[in-house]
Amino acid sequence: MSVKRVVTHQEIDKKPALDVQSIDNFCLTLARDLLDTMHASPGCVGLAAPQIGVSVRAFSVNVTGHKKTKTCHGELVLFNPKILSGDAPVTAREGCMSVPELTGDVTRFENLAIAGIGINGEEIKIETDAFEARALQHEIDHLDGLLFLDRLAGPGALHIRKVYK
Amino acid sequence: MQRYLLYANGPDRVGIVASVTKSLAELQCNLEDSRMTILHGQFSIMMVISVCPSSGDGAPASPAGDGQKYEDTNSKKLIENALAETAGHFGLYVSLVTLDDLSSAVPSQAVADASSGAVEYLCISVHGADKIGIVSSVVGQIADSGASVVDLATRLVDNAYVLVMTIALPEDASAADLEKNLVRVSSELGVSCNVSSASPDVL
Numbered sequence: 224m225s226v227k228r229v230v231t232h233q234e235i236d237k238k239p240a241l242d243v244q245s246i247d248n249f250c251l252t253l254a255r256d257l258l259d260t261m262h263a264s265p266g267c268v269g270l271a272a273p274q275i276g277v278s279v280r281a282f283s284v285n286v287t288g289h290k291k292t293k294t295c296h297g298e299l300v301l302f303n304p305k306i307l308s309g310d311a312p313v314t315a316r317e318g319c320m321s322v323p324e325l326t327g328d329v330t331r332f333e334n335l336a337i338a339g340i341g342i343n344g345e346e347i348k349i350e351t352d353a354f355e356a357r358a359l360q361h362e363i364d365h366l367d368g369l370l371f372l373d374r375l376a377g378p379g380a381l382h383i384r385k386v387y388k
Numbered sequence: 389m390q391r392y393l394l395y396a397n398g399p400d401r402v403g404i405v406a407s408v409t410k411s412l413a414e415l416q417c418n419l420e421d422s423r424m425t426i427l428h429g430q431f432s433i434m435m436v437i438s439v440c441p442s443s444g445d446g447a448p449a450s451p452a453g454d455g456q457k458y459e460d461t462n463s464k465k466l467i468e469n470a471l472a473e474t475a476g477h478f479g480l481y482v483s484l485v486t487l488d489d490l491s492s493a494v495p496s497q498a499v500a501d502a503s504s505g506a507v508e509y510l511c512i513s514v515h516g517a518d519k520i521g522i523v524s525s526v527v528g529q530i531a532d533s534g535a536s537v538v539d540l541a542t543r544l545v546d547n548a549y550v551l552v553m554t555i556a557l558p559e560d561a562s563a564a565d566l567e568k569n570l571v572r573v574s575s576e577l578g579v580s581c582n583v584s585s586a587s588p589d590v591l
């Protein structure tokens with residue numbers, strides 16, 4: 224069990240993360256760290272490796288039980304993910320563990336198909352929609368060094384997350 | 389550190405933002421929160437700026453550059469003087485309000501973080517034919533429900549009026565009751581009203 228510190232947007236690596244060559248022990252440890260850190264963070268439904276300081280193309284997602292979830296693949300860890308197709312853009316407000324003070328209105332595909340490699344080295348293809356599709360696009364953005372702050376439609380799309388006591 | 393709230397407005401022209409921000413940067417002023425927009429042809433700026441006194445560690449050099457000490461007590465005068473030329477050139481009204489540390493640290497009434505579940509954010513949009521009292525009627529319902537307005541914008545184009553706002557609803561208030569009341573006042577005003585969730589999903 225290894226819960227890592229989630230880095231802030233000021234610390235996070237803005238360069239695209241690197242593909243893994245094969246699923247080795249490093250990848251298995253990374254997968255465990257992603258899941259442990261995700262489980263230890265209340266309300267967290269997804270975490271990308273750059274958020275725990277590892278510039279590798281890997282993330283974990285689990286949107287089980289979320290009120291906006293339609294299609295759900297449960298707990299996922301994916302390496303080298305690629306978006307195959309997407310359609311029906313929808314705008315919604317999202318936040319990020321690495322940007323704790325702000326939220327933003329971001330347009331994402333409602334329907335999404337992605338491919339990647341699972342922790343057993345198997346090819347995985349996922350077709351999904353709604354909240355799981357949004358979460359996957361958000362995490363893949365992290366692997367390209369992008370935050371939701373890079374996707375805002377305009378000044379009206381940026382919001383403060385807290386109103387201070 | 390001294391904070392000011394800067395308001396400026398004038399007929400929209402190219403170069404207002406560049407000129408205002410250049411003057412502030414030359415004085416080592418830091419732009420913090422800001423909103424700028426065009427209201428009926430008036431370019432309107434509101435921003436919180438901060439400036440450090442030059443004495444002490446890590447403070448910026450004297451902007452006067454001639455050995456004149458940059459005292460915190462006269463930073464307001466310096467900023468006003470620096471903006472006077474820009475204001476004259478662009479025909480801007482400029483107002484600088486001193487924020488004390490307390491007022492800048494406590495900007496709003498107490499509502500907690502939405503991610504803790506203690507508050508729900510709602511986006512309310514209202515539109516229809518313009519008439520007196522749309523905002524006051526709608527916001528009156530929001531105040532009665534115990535919610536606070538976080539962000540609000542209105543636009544009047546021809547005779548069409550649009551109001552959009554984000555409100556923070558405390559957990560002990562009922563979104564359903566508020567929506568019912570909003571729909572009622574909206575129909576009395578002959579405008580349509582839509583309420584949607586604006587609570588963020590943390591990914």
Ligand SMILES: [Zn+2]
Binds near residue numbers: 319320321365591
């Ligand atoms: Zn994120």
